[in-house]
Amino acid sequence: MGGESKWRKLMLALGLNTCLYHPKTSDDDDSTRSPSSHAPPRSSDVRHRMPTTPTPSSSGLHMSKYGIKSSSKQMCAICLTSMKATDGHAIFTAECSHSFHFHCITSNVKHGNRVCPVCRAKWKEIPLERSGSSRVKSSTNSGSWMALQGMAHQQLYSGRSAPLLFQAPEPPVFNDDELVNHKVEEMPSGDFDSCGGVEMKTYPEISALAKSTCFDNFGILINLKAPITKGNLNSRAPIDLVTVLDISGSMTGTKIALLKQAMGFVVQNLGPLDRLSVIAFSSSARRLFPLRRMTETGKQESLQMINSLVANGGTNIAEALKKGTKVMTERKFKNPVSSMILLSDGQDTYTSISPRKTGSKTDYQTLLPSSMQCKKDETCIPIHTFGFGMDHDASAMHSISEHSGGMFSFIEAENVMQDAFAQCIGGLLSVVVQELRVEVECVHPVLRLGSIKAGSYKVGMNENGRSGFIEVGDLYAEEERDFLVAMDVPVGESDDKMSLVKFKVIHKDPIKKTTVTVGGNEDVIISRPESIMGEPIVSVEVDRQRNRLRAASAIAEAQVAAERGNLAAATSVLEDCRKKLSESVSARRGDRLCIGLVAELREMKERMATRRVYESSGRAYVLSGLSSHSWQRATARGDSTGMTSQIQSYQTQSMVDMVNLSQTMCFSRSPSTSMVNNSPKNKKSLRSIYSFPLPQPR
Template sequence: MSSKWRKAKMALGLNSCLYVPKTLDDAPPAAGTRFSDVPSLSPTVSQRPRTPTTPTPSSSGLRLPKHTTKSSKPTCSICLTTMKPGQGHAIFTAECSHSFHFHCITSNVKHGNQICPVCRAKWKEVPFQNPASNLSSRQSRISRGIWPQDDGWMTVVQRLPHPRPDANRHISPLRQAHEPGVFDDDERMDHQPEATAKMSSDNTYFNDCSIGEIEIKTYSEVSSVARSASHSNFNILLHLKAPIGSKEQQYGEDQANPPLISQNPRAPVDLVTVLDISGSMAGTKLVLLKRAMGFVIQNLGPSDRLSVIAFSSTARRLFPLRRMTDTGRQEALQAVNALISNGGTNIAEGLRKGAKVMTDRKWKSPVSSIILLSDGQDTYTITSPRANSRTDYQSLLPSSMRRGSGAGPHIPVHSFGFGADHDAVSMHSISEASGGTFSFIEAESVIQDAFAQCIGGLLSVVVQELQVVVDCVNPRLRLNSIKAGNYTSTVTADARTGFIEVGDLYAEEERDFLVILDIPVDKYSADMTLVKIKCHYKNPMTKELVTLAESRNVVIQRPETTGQLSVSMEVDRQRNRVCAAEAMAEARAAAERGDLTTAVSVLEHCRKQLSETVSAQGGDRLCVALGTELKEMQERMANRRVYESSGRAYVLSGLSSHSWQRATARGDSMDSTSLMHAYQTPSMVDMVTRSQTMYFGSPSPQLAARPARSFSTQPQPR
């Protein structure tokens, strides 16, 4: 019977998935066999093990006929469609005699596979990509025929030592037939975050968990205002930069072989990934999602905990929050590797279960976050997809996950919209409501790098619950407004004090806020102290509350007369950033109304305005980046078809990035040298570089860690 089942799977193309090791609900292992000794995640296309003859609803949900017969027409085992000469598709016949559509198999082999998806024969010759095509650096290596001796992820997995059996550890089945009513079965952490000693990923204790102070800089729009003159809407720029952390990672001499996991003492993370495994994720999408999750699992430390929720028509928890020790990683890799795509798309149910993991847990790490990935539209909860009203999308996100709900700790959802068919509006709304970011993954090969950028930030949180306080010093001053993007900002009734709730900051992450007020006439003072800035925040490792000892005062001169004053380059570039973000929002609103002509006109007008500013004429890189981005958005609003397929998602991911001043993935590239990644931190760049260099096994020295492209308020050379 097992041979019939294997043949049926081959006919359906199920062998295009990754290797799926035996799970606990399969046949019991032989005596003395350890659970962790089963094969781990491999990126190669491999054969599947023996499985029950009747698939369970929790696995594939497939219902096979009792008798399977060979099709009279040859079928591509990757896309499951017929192959016939003359249909406009090239056919590739391998040396093992199995045939595939050329575009299907090249998409498969470009990610490192040299093994036939059907018979498991190892190929000596593979189909070449077109060298002239626009490929990433790693795809270009394949197109030139440069293949690694060993697959990158097998190299990573082989470095993991076999875990020692732990009699005190309860290992629950990865495929739970009945989930508990309360998800309070999370694995206890070895040490509490309140402890002053912090364990790093190599089990070494560091007694120094202190972090440096937040760097504060202020810039006035102009340095002086004449005593007899007033100045309306005077801009003050407040620039914040998070500290590096307690110990900056150094690759040292061996940059070609960075450590598997960061050695920084840092705040542990509780991470829940909510993954779409609906039928549309079949094939290469699911393979690359598994690879991306493999990268996440490998880069979490033993003090970090992970839980994975898989959803299609329904949702299930693969395993509870579990520490990513050697044993935890092996089990997590096995669980992710066993995923099979099938069914519809129920995003709301996946998020509900992810939120339940976070709210029911007994133990809480200092940093908590949810990653959501979907390539489709929720057809179970949303009644009017892509409606202009955001009300329809509130039902997707549990109330406990919404900012300001007061239901518990703030847990952002970082959402990733994948491909041309996902509902960008709902994914963006979910991230906005929870305080997370929305990324648009246009190309399949970018999934892993996009995840890498996200966890590069989450694994480097150095500041939490940051609040900025702006107090007017001169008794005649009043605050007009604070330009803070998506961050909650309030001004007291007397307009004398303003507050900005910033929240978490990654290591070396920067924030810029514009404080706007009116300067009155003052005929008697030689200078005027406008405002003073204070910050309060929490050290995530020690839970210590920190208040900066010295507040920053902003002072301008009040001479009798002033000559021609130069506008601050720093203030001007941030006004440009705010202006561009507002233009993007206005253009997006026009596009949603169906008025693409107005949308393009708004973006073009903003580009022209930016080009005439002081900072743009001075060659400021941020202004160049903004102009390039606005131009890209114009092109993606060329017509309704282009806007629906990619323009909407591209604009929304841009708005998310600028509103939070945090890096998001956009389009089909994750090149950190791109001007579109102005908010990347060094830890994000390092993690993306690791993702790219470890993709083919031995990292390449040419792709050593690069510094983040800086768009800070420091003066830039012309």
């Protein structure tokens, strides 16, 4: 030990910043095992239960030996896998007596941590990566990061040399993203195609109006439905996805384990043409790796990096968003679809958030970089935010998603994090329509548009009110949108029919890169007879959308009242709306959307019963509902029951399929090995780098 201590001091004095290890020799193996064999442990060797605190050991940094009996029963608190005496990995034991895989703890240290992830004790000696290699110093081009990581992984899993992890410094410009590849011959099997274009339907509020009658605020509904896709989930537009993950101290234990598991599911569902980059943040933010294609190699290396994350520090959401934005704005290449995912369980403790004016709402929008906020005539990259647990800042997360065109989801229960991610990527991996724009024009010369009800979507009308538009953006496969146009219909003239408006839909096909136009030639017409017997028949479709808009308005009003501390007024608004919906035409006809809205309003009322309930879960549940209704897109809300009982009209089949896939997978101790394809080939490829069992269908 004396010689080893002198050698360590000598290496540190030389500035090599390395950790000693005991190389594995043939003396360490029994007679029945080859010195070069490093087979992963059998699945029966790893116990399937939640992680526990490792048992302290008296050993130093070493390649595991049979003589260290306790190490076979330990598990690494970082990657949550067993530290067995025969697995061929170096083990580092700190001054506080807690032990870790060497490659795991060096990954922790490289992010600036200088305390034990288990007991939080401060260390005097820490394991550092070796930085003296000329190969490392000379790697400065755009491919250096990939080269360094390849070197690290080769050494890490070879079992024949010291396990070293290299972390190249972040470049000043994030233009080191991996080349996109859209060659036809490399497209996945099942060539992408869609069954026709966007389907458009229109519904006037009533089909016949007497000539002598005028009708104020007459509603005309346009329903759009995106086409279904042929082929499998990989036969669609490739995506650039940046995930921004909270690894602050509050994410320790089960939370970060579930986060790794959920990210493992995301990685394994991305295709070889998709690109992923991960930003991890706590007190500061760091890009784990640039946008890289999710080939088998890309997946394996990404999973290893994700699996090395350690929870520690504060919560700097603003810095994390800046870093994620930097990846998106400075990338050299682009896939057809781009999106960001942000998950956090806390409030930003580093950014000052204050009202813009005295008495105004808190300006949470300042957390979002200006380059990511939707502006006029610019394509927006949506940020889908996930508020995790009871302590996250729901108002900030909702504001970030709202101003970027994304969705805000509330993950109330820890065990539905993966399902929430699954629903989100189920949509992102099925984009069939982009840059969709709806144009409406009055046909009859006396008509003028009164309003265009489109939630959070950008709308506009010309000065004379004769025409208008709605900027919709992307649609997932089979996704629907309903927009309500209102106008005042005057007394009729001599004609028996009256042409009201005409709609035209323009969008881009993300695969064929062509512009598609639907409609524009057919007028929405109503009859104008001399008289009508009895009450006019109201369109159920129009009444249904009026109910949805009425509910969304009531939820927004109740949320404002609740934020002002007036929960009695908030619950009264929700109850009044619930009663009106129950008496509507669509409710009397058993409309499923109306029934779902009534149930949702009742749930929100219960979550506003007391200030404590509203602060802990009501605010997040309400804001997630507002996000869902304003964009007409599914969000995760509440616990596991809420995931399945929320209004299903916004869910697409691809979302449902992905959630079902998530729920039919079971996972072992490690959270980063979720597999969609459980083929022997894929199992073998991952077993070659992970020493824990792969998930099996349950």
